[in-house]
Amino acid sequence: MRKPIIAGNWKMNMNPTQTTEFVNAIKANLPKFDQTESVIGAPAVDLPALLEAAKGTDLKVAAENCYFEDAGAFTGETSPKTLNEMGVDYVIIGHSERRDYFHETDEDINKKAHAIFKNNMTPIFCCGESLETREAGKAEEWVSNQVTEGLKGLSADQVSSMVIAYEPIWAIGTGKTASADQAQEICAVVRQTVAKLYDQTVADKVRIQYGGSVKPANVKEIMGKEDIDGGLVGGASMEPASFLDLVHFND
Ligand code: 13P
Numbered sequence: 123m124r125k126p127i128i129a130g131n132w133k134m135n136m137n138p139t140q141t142t143e144f145v146n147a148i149k150a151n152l153p154k155f156d157q158t159e160s161v162i163g164a165p166a167v168d169l170p171a172l173l174e175a176a177k178g179t180d181l182k183v184a185a186e187n188c189y190f191e192d193a194g195a196f197t198g199e200t201s202p203k204t205l206n207e208m209g210v211d212y213v214i215i216g217h218s219e220r221r222d223y224f225h226e227t228d229e230d231i232n233k234k235a236h237a238i239f240k241n242n243m244t245p246i247f248c249c250g251e252s253l254e255t256r257e258a259g260k261a262e263e264w265v266s267n268q269v270t271e272g273l274k275g276l277s278a279d280q281v282s283s284m285v286i287a288y289e290p291i292w293a294i295g296t297g298k299t300a301s302a303d304q305a306q307e308i309c310a311v312v313r314q315t316v317a318k319l320y321d322q323t324v325a326d327k328v329r330i331q332y333g334g335s336v337k338p339a340n341v342k343e344i345m346g347k348e349d350i351d352g353g354l355v356g357g358a359s360m361e362p363a364s365f366l367d368l369v370h371f372n373d
Pocket residue numbers: 131217289293294295296297333334335336354355356357358
């Protein structure tokens with residue numbers, strides 16, 4: 123039985139004061155961590171405030187990115203070693219915004235996955251096709267290839283414990299959600315890819331999220347799909363009542 127995981131991705135929104143206020147507004151009403159995992163991914167500058175506010179609550183904390191080296195002359199980058207020392211649980215990697223705007227390659231993202239595990243955190247690895255790729259009938263092949271490249275060299279135990287987020291680029295921030303069936307179709311491809319690369323036991327354990335215009339009105343239907351274990355949510359995660367509705371999709 124895979125534990126549901128609903129994660130907000132605030133992107134480059136919110137400041138430390140808003141972060142503290144947000145957590146104070148939700149912390150008493152979060153589902154118990156052993157039933158549903160609630161996660162917020164915040165900009166690096168907000169993480170100290172987020173970690174402080176989340177202490178002793180059922181909220182887990184994600185960074186939105188990190189570098190693949192622990193330390194060195196990498197001006198402006200964020201060390202995964204430091205994130206772990208601070209108490210961060212998850213790191214989102216391979217988001218399409220990072221692939222597209224910051225030219226991250228499959229190889230960079232794979233190195234980040236290794237660095238995150240080395241530093242005792244869990245990657246939330248994102249994949250997903252553009253509209254052009256979908257319309258060319260190549261979505262399955264594209265996503266399967268991203269997963270294959272992104273997981274290179276990871277152990278079966280590591281992959282069993284990680285999270286893979288399928289986020290079709292055409293559904294991000296557009297209000298245009300993939301239908302629950304479309305989301306399920308590609309999430310199943312992600313799981314089959316993991317089964318092919320590892321085995322069915324690993325594939326049965328890895329948690330797969332769908333992301334792209336998830337909101338309180340559609341979360342239940344999406345979460346009802348067989349291969350979807352969670353949501354990675356941008357816009358609808360930035361308002362406390364909406365975030366609480368999402369994490370309580372099951373109520
Ligand atoms: P939206 O929920 O705003 O579409 O964003 C999805 C996303 O990119 C989460 O990582």
